[in-house]
Amino acid sequence: MAIVNELFGSNVFSDHIMKQRLPKETYKALQKTINEGANLDISVANVVANAMKDWAIEKGATHFTHWFQPMTGITAEKHDSFITPTNDGRILMEFSGGELVRGEPDASSFPSGGIRATFEARGYTVWDPTSAAFVKSKTLYIPTAFCSYTGEALDAKTPLLRSMEAISKQAVRILRLFGxxxxxxxRTTVGPEQEYFLIDKAMYEQRKDLVYTGRTLFGNKPPKGQELEDQYFASIKTRVAAFMNELNEELWKLGVLAKTEHNEVAPAQHELAPIFTTTNIAVDHNHLTMELMQRIAKKYDMICLIHEKPFEGINGSGKHNNWSIATNTGSNLLDPGKTPFENAQFLLFLAAVIKAVDEYQDLLRISVATAANDHRLGANEAPPAIVSVFLGDELSAIVDALVSGSAYDAKSKTMMQIGVDVLPQFPKDTTDRNRTSPFAFTGNKFEFRMVGSSMSIAEANTVLNTAVAEILREFADTLEKASDFKTALQQLVKDTLSAHKRIIFNGNGYDDAWVAEAEKRGLLNLKTTPDALPYLLKEKNVKLFETHGVYSHTEIHSRYDISLENYCKILNIEALTMAEMAKTSILPAVASYAKELAESAYAKKAILDKADITYESDCVAKLSALTTALWKSTTALESALQKAETLGDITEKSMSYKNGVIPAMDTVRAAADALELITAKKAWPFPTYGDMLFSVL
Known part of the structure; x- marks a missing residue:
């Protein structure tokens, strides 16, 4: 492997490369566009495009693509070569500023939520110069936004960039008040931790549910799961380590700050965590991470599963979204400093985040609402579906003191006492970590733990940025009018924390008592996607997005429709797959096995009239009863599915899937999983959980 500092960013058209390859005036003009949002003149774009093309060709590129994030949850790309024909039958390798700045992919086949008719095909991709271009697989990738012919955002990146501008504008107003x-x-910064499973490729290919849906629709927990807690941080297996090493190299080449890797809690589960970077770049990098994980795993005869709940009864996978706010001068606005009680600026920003999470808890839940993530949230895993904020002991004590108006007893750092003299002493952190909290303060950032492992982090950060921007706007409006800034500031922080203290919870989010307590506090418990999504259309939420120009009224409604359509489509695919597997794999296999047992009993009796055939007869009876139950429940599932699909209204359809199709699927699974436990392993038609979770060495 090459030296890491030479490898890192080697396939990125980075600021370092631009300084080397662009004329000084061109570089300055481009930086003004990146840092200040100034318009980019076409003459400047032409120079940048030519330099970018020459550099990419040196890296082996033959094509370029505008790389964008349509509302499918993944990325999209259309590749064009650099070739341009000449009059004498030869070609030139050319790339213009116009091609760099704007592309025109067919927009008709991407989700639009009714923004446009399917026959209206024109859409535009627009270069995002704040996220560096890169070379991958002989193609120059240009990060872009994606919009319709009429100007509405058809992607996840455009609203994100709008939200970043919104929070920047309002935060600067606050900073001016502090001098x-x-x-x-x-800018907001993010470091998204990515959880995933690795299983053997040959076994994956035998499971149609994994192939079609990304999760298992049938299967029992193996005798050994995660109860011994011997997987977490354990020694990394050889094949997994080789995969991780290659993944790191490829990510580093693309400038992705891959930092931490380890085994996670569940068997065959792992995690990769990057260093923080600007939010839109972090979104791009996380998409690259998921893509490379899945591609590289296949080289080692493994499959990378990034579904939120690939195995029932086994911990699912999330994506912990570590979010913070920083100035362009390098100051972290969520850093409490050594004396947070005396840090008025920090306390104001902290109060803003707490109020934003409380007032827009519905939007935060919506930002992570998918059919896949519904299996994970509220299922006794981190985190529950109820949104709350964890502050830890020190900040909670400060909040209590501010609300009550009492003096805060600041305690000095306590040294950790481990009881072994040879071990070095170190100061104890002022707060523990709470893995059950959906939104936890962890030193100088908030960790939003509700994002699903397969999801783009764009929507969650769009909501976070916009909600906090709104509260900062309210704060700035109040403080700018104040005759005495310090008095007004103190009162504002106290009033805000008093009004929104209900969202703060430092206890066990898995405890049933918390559900009852949260209800008393008036907090929402939106367990499923159809429960959560109608809140998107509430007046306060529409007003929030329109006020800050993040989503228009049309764009909000389109996303509501797209999200519910996606929910229904995913469950439709899962239900069809389940019915097919039950009818064409499980039932024939079990029937054949039952026949084998019956023939065995008959043969034993033929040889020895008094032979004990209890095992065979009992087993055949159980198999017969369960196959009947499986057949009837499969038929009922198909009826529920047919009923749901006849409904035209997307809201009604989603509720039909939630209340009709999902319970029918649960009944089918119960019968099938019971059959697995009494069917000979050689007769069962596909690999079991035990096979898959413990196969990679």
């Missing part, structure tokens, strides 16, 4: 004139912009 900070040097910071001209604020």
């Amino acid at each position: 900070n004139a040097s910071a001209t912009s604020v």
Whole structure:
């Protein structure tokens, strides 16, 4: 492997490369566009495009693509070569500023939520110069936004960029009130931890449910699961380590700050965590991470599963979204410092985040609402579906003191006492970690733990940015009018924390008592996607997005329709797959096995009239009863599915899937999983959980 500092960013058209390859004036003009949002002149774009093309060709590229994020949850790309014909039958390798700045993919086949008719095909991709271009697989990738012919956003990136501008604008207003004139912009930063499973490729290919849906629709927990807690942080297996090493190399080449890797709690589960970077870049990098994980795993005869709940009864996978706010001068606005009680600016931003999470808890839940994530949230795993904020002991004590108006007893750092003299002493953190909290403060950032492992982090961060921007706007409006800033500030922080203290919870989010307590506090418990999504259309939420120009009224309604359509489509695919597997694999296999047992009993009796055939007869009786139950429940599932699909209204259809199709699927699974436990392993038609979770060495 090459030296890491030489490898890192080697396939990225980075700021370092631009300084080397662009004329000084061109570089300055481009930086003004990136840092200040200034318009990019076409003459500047032409120079940048030519330099970018020459660099990419040196890296082996023959094509370029505008790489964008339509509302499918994944990325999209259309590749064009650099070739341009000449009059004498030869070609030139060319790439213009116009091709760099704008592309025109067919928009008719991407979700639009009714924004446009399917025959209206024109859409535009627009270069995002704040996220660096890169070379992958002989293609120059240009990160872009994606919009319709009429200007509406058809992607996840455009609203994200709008939300980043919104929070920057409002945060700078606050900083000016504190006398900070040097910071001209604020950016949110994110470090998304990515959880995933690795299983053997040959076994995956025998499971149609994994192939079609990304999760198992049948299967029992193996005798050994995660109860011994011997997988977490354990020694990494040889094949997995080789995969991780190659993944790191490829990510580093693309400038992805892959930092931490380890085994997760469940068997065959792992995690990769990057260093923080600007939010839109973090979104791009996380998409690259998921893509490379899945591609590289196949080289080692493995499949990378990034579904939120690939195995029933086994911990699912999330994507912990570590979110913070920083100025362009490098100051972290969520860093409490050594004396947070005396840090008025920090306390104001902290109060803003707490109020934003409380007032827009519905939107935060919606931002992570999918059919896949519904299996994970509220299922006694981190985190529950109820949104709450964990602050830890020190900040909670500060909040209590501010609300009550009492003095805060600041305690000095306590040294950890481990009881072994040879071990070095170190200061104890002022707060523990709470893995059950959906939204936890962890030193100088908030960790939003509700995002699903397969999801783009764009929507969650769009909501976070916009909600906090709104509260900062309210704060700035109040403080700018105040005759006495310090008095007004103190009162504002106290009033805000008093009004929104209900969202703060430092206890066990898995405890049933918390569900009852949260209800008393008036917190929402939106367990499923159809329960959560109608809140998107509430007046306060529509007003929030329109006020800050993040989503228009049309764009909000389109996303409501797209999300519910996606929910229904996913469950439709899962139900069809389940019915097919039950009818064409499980039932024939069990019937054949029952016949084998019956023939065995008959043969024993033929030889020895008094032979004991209890095992065979009992087993055949159980198999017969369960196959009847499986057949009837499969028929009932198909009826429920047919009923749901006849409904035209998307809201009614989603509720039909939730209340009709999902319970029918549960009944089918119960019968099939019971059959697995009494069917000979050689007769069962596909690999079991035990086979898959313990196969990779």
